[in-house]
Amino acid sequence: MSSSVMETAAATSTETVSRLMVTVRDSEARRYRPVGFLTYSGDGFSFAYLRREIEREGFRPLPGLARATEGPMHSATLFPLFAERVISSRRPDRQTSLDALGLPADAAPFEVLVRSHGQRVGDTIELLPAPVASPGDVVSFTFLAHGVRHLPEAHQARITELGVGEPLLLRAEMDNPVNPRAQLVTDTDAITLGWLPDPLIDVVQALSGCELAVERANGPEVGFHFRLLARIRGQLSTGQPLFAGSDWETVERAAD
Known part of the structure; x- marks a missing residue:
């Protein structure tokens, strides 16, 4: 550089990064493919599907996000599907995980998702940065x-x-x-x-x-x-x- x-x-x-690519692992291709965007605007969140994704044969909406097939969904708080991917304060290894990601103990939920990719063990969803x-x-x-x-x-x-x-x-x-x-x-x-x-x-x-x-x-x-x-x-x-x-x-x- x-x-x-x-x-x-x-x-x-x-x-x-104020927007994340929501990706899903394709079991046949064995690769993650983008299906939509989760955006944080400072006072709330929105989710929108990629048009090519909902037009794909065999498309199934993500849990709790079916209405987004008609247009972006908005919420003052994180949608449950993504909120459950924030490292819980009840987990005994939370601070170890935050340290591993270079985050402070009071990191905001979206900050945690940006760094952690929001993955869960055995899960097929991953959130990746969509930078500007x-x-x-x-x-x-x-x-x-x-x-x-x-x-x-x-x-x-x-x-x-x-x-x-x-x-x-x-x-x-x-x-x-x-x-x-x-x-x-x-x-x-x-x-x-x-x-x-x-x-x-x-x-x-x-x-x-x-x-x-x-x-x-x-x-x-x-x-x-x-x-x-x-x-x-x-x-x-x-x-x-x-x-x-x-x-x-x-x-x-x-x-x-």
């Missing part, structure tokens, strides 16, 4: 590396050794049997540390001058999903906003 991009990034807030560009077209967001449980023990141990701010790399894995566009997350010695979540590949490829670094690296005391939190910063290079185009069109309510 150029020095000007770094300076602009440093001048902006640590997150440029800050002034200067700088994009900055965090993501949790996928697939850590499938790595050799030596690679998992390498994650534990990483320091905050240590540079990381993305490397194409064209022979990946599930997704030929897959992107490996590695250290500078090319040791594989996980994978970039598939729905974020298009986001990253829309950026130039990208820098990837460790935001948080954790040991085996936390679950595999929380082992490596990385931050990516880059500059929007397409001349268009992220998530533009027909593939990202959401269902809007018809005018009365």
